[in-house]
Amino acid sequence: MNPQDLDAYWMPFTANRQFKKAPRLFTKASGMHFWTDDGRQVLDGIAGLWCVNAGHARPKIVQAIQQQAAELDYAPPFQMAHPKAFELADKVSKLTPAGLDKIFFTNSGSESVDTALKMALAYHRVRGEGQRTRLIGRERGYHGVNFGGISVGGMVGNRKMFGMMLSGVDHIRHTHDAARNAFTIGQPEHGAEFAADLENLVALHDASTIAAVIVEPIAGSTGVLIPPKGYLNKLREICDKHGILLIFDEVITGFGRTGNAFAAQTFGVTPDMIVMAKGLTNGSAPMGAVAVKRSIHDTFMTGPEHLIEFFHGYTYSAHPLACAAGLGTLATYEEEGLLTRAQQLQGYFAEALHSLKGLPNVIDIRNTGLVGGIELQGLPGEPAKRAFNIFLDCYEKGVLIRTTGDTIALSPPLIIERQQIDQIIDTLRGAIQRAA
Numbered sequence: 001m002n003p004q005d006l007d008a009y010w011m012p013f014t015a016n017r018q019f020k021k022a023p024r025l026f027t028k029a030s031g032m033h034f035w036t037d038d039g040r041q042v043l044d045g046i047a048g049l050w051c052v053n054a055g056h057a058r059p060k061i062v063q064a065i066q067q068q069a070a071e072l073d074y075a076p077p078f079q080m081a082h083p084k085a086f087e088l089a090d091k092v093s094k095l096t097p098a099g100l101d102k103i104f105f106t107n108s109g110s111e112s113v114d115t116a117l118k119m120a121l122a123y124h125r126v127r128g129e130g131q132r133t134r135l136i137g138r139e140r141g142y143h144g145v146n147f148g149g150i151s152v153g154g155m156v157g158n159r160k161m162f163g164m165m166l167s168g169v170d171h172i173r174h175t176h177d178a179a180r181n182a183f184t185i186g187q188p189e190h191g192a193e194f195a196a197d198l199e200n201l202v203a204l205h206d207a208s209t210i211a212a213v214i215v216e217p218i219a220g221s222t223g224v225l226i227p228p229k230g231y232l233n234k235l236r237e238i239c240d241k242h243g244i245l246l247i248f249d250e251v252i253t254g255f256g257r258t259g260n261a262f263a264a265q266t267f268g269v270t271p272d273m274i275v276m277a278k279g280l281t282n283g284s285a286p287m288g289a290v291a292v293k294r295s296i297h298d299t300f301m302t303g304p305e306h307l308i309e310f311f312h313g314y315t316y317s318a319h320p321l322a323c324a325a326g327l328g329t330l331a332t333y334e335e336e337g338l339l340t341r342a343q344q345l346q347g348y349f350a351e352a353l354h355s356l357k358g359l360p361n362v363i364d365i366r367n368t369g370l371v372g373g374i375e376l377q378g379l380p381g382e383p384a385k386r387a388f389n390i391f392l393d394c395y396e397k398g399v400l401i402r403t404t405g406d407t408i409a410l411s412p413p414l415i416i417e418r419q420q421i422d423q424i425i426d427t428l429r430g431a432i433q434r435a436a
């Protein structure tokens with residue numbers, strides 16, 4: 001493309017000037033691969049953006065979207081519906097942990113986060129505890145880019161530019177503890193005690209003012225932070241003790257990433273709500289959802305029956321194309337056993353990933369399921385540059401990875417084969433050496 005053709009598009013979360021000097025364009029994708037506009041094949045090491053869990057252009061999903069576009073392009077979701085919305089909600093509710101069987105649809109992870117936060121506030125109000133307005137997030141949390149999500153989120157770059165955000169939000173500390181846990185394979189031994197921060201906030205604010213706590217079971221966007229053993233259980237206990245709702249943001253961990261449909265199942269801790277998106281449609285159509293405990297939903301079902309119970313929703317909630325894509329996606333996951341496939345591959349993946357230990361500037365490696373993080377010593381005075389150089393190098397060599405700060409994140413499609421894991425790791429090994 002000519003430089004002037006790139007001018008109008010202000011790209012999201014992108015170094016726009018750098019990109020437009022040397023554009024990276026994909027024009028086709030299939031299975032484990034993308035193809036660039038100049039015809040090069042690139043192995044997808046990050047499932048698009050943690051979303052294409054079944055690999056690209058899967059036939060069931062393609063057909064479902066095509067047929068749906070011709071049959072029913074749109075139906076209003078307020079006071080009206082279409083059958084596939086119910087069908088998909090039912091199928092999703094069978095994947096979520098027992099009890100979380102009410103499904104509210106949105107169009108993204110960010111919208112799902114804000115939906116869950118609003119549900120938590122409204123829930124307490126409906127049951128007569130409207131003074132529970134405080135929301136608790138965690139340092140180094142990423143919960144999308146809307147005002148609710150950045151308020152409970154804990155990434156300085158996403159917060160410092162945008163004013164005061166929601167009031168009455170507080171944060172617990174993140175769990176990353178390289179001094180004690182560096183190069184742990186799987187869940188770290190140390191750090192469950194970080195959950196006690198929530199008790200400190202209860203002591204500071206009083207539980208009667210706190211509506212909900214939101215955490216990612218695995219923090220992805222701040223560098224793949226794996227929960228220490230026992231940490232999530234402790235959070236659950238403290239929430240139960242004080243009547244605080246626990247929300248898991250499973251936008252990246254949902255749909256098989258950790259070896260089960262949800263990380264809640266992998267880590268054996270059931271929250272009150274699960275926020276999801278991405279893998280719900282395999283990235284093929286924008287869609288998110290919040291799975292809610294039936295008891296929370298039922299609390300809203302009071303008052304005159306002709307009145308709306310929860311004043312919230314989007315023009316494109318349960319969009320027919322997204323629902324069709326979701327049904328095609330869940331069918332593909334089921335037929336190919338993809339939601340548990342990470343259990344078979346995680347040992348091989350972990351070994352391959354940890355073989356990078358000892359390379360120049362590699363200061364930590366973290367993993368669970370089919371998620372990997374490789375933390376690098378940054379270039380002096382130039383944070384994030386070494387990792388970005390490695391990203392560019394890998395792309396040139398035909399492998400797509402992702403970086404956040406100076407951490408490289410891997411989250412390949414769940415259909416990946418062992419030799420493709422080797423290709424990703426070998427390419428990375430070369431790039432890390434060249435970046436030394």
Ligand SMILES: Cc1ncc(COP(=O)(O)O)c(C=O)c1O
Pocket residue numbers: 107108109110111113142143144145216220221249250251252277278
């Ligand atoms: C944990 C988490 N929550 C929320 C989001 C936001 O999702 P979206 O970009 O679909 O709004 C993301 C995106 O990566 C995420 O990783």
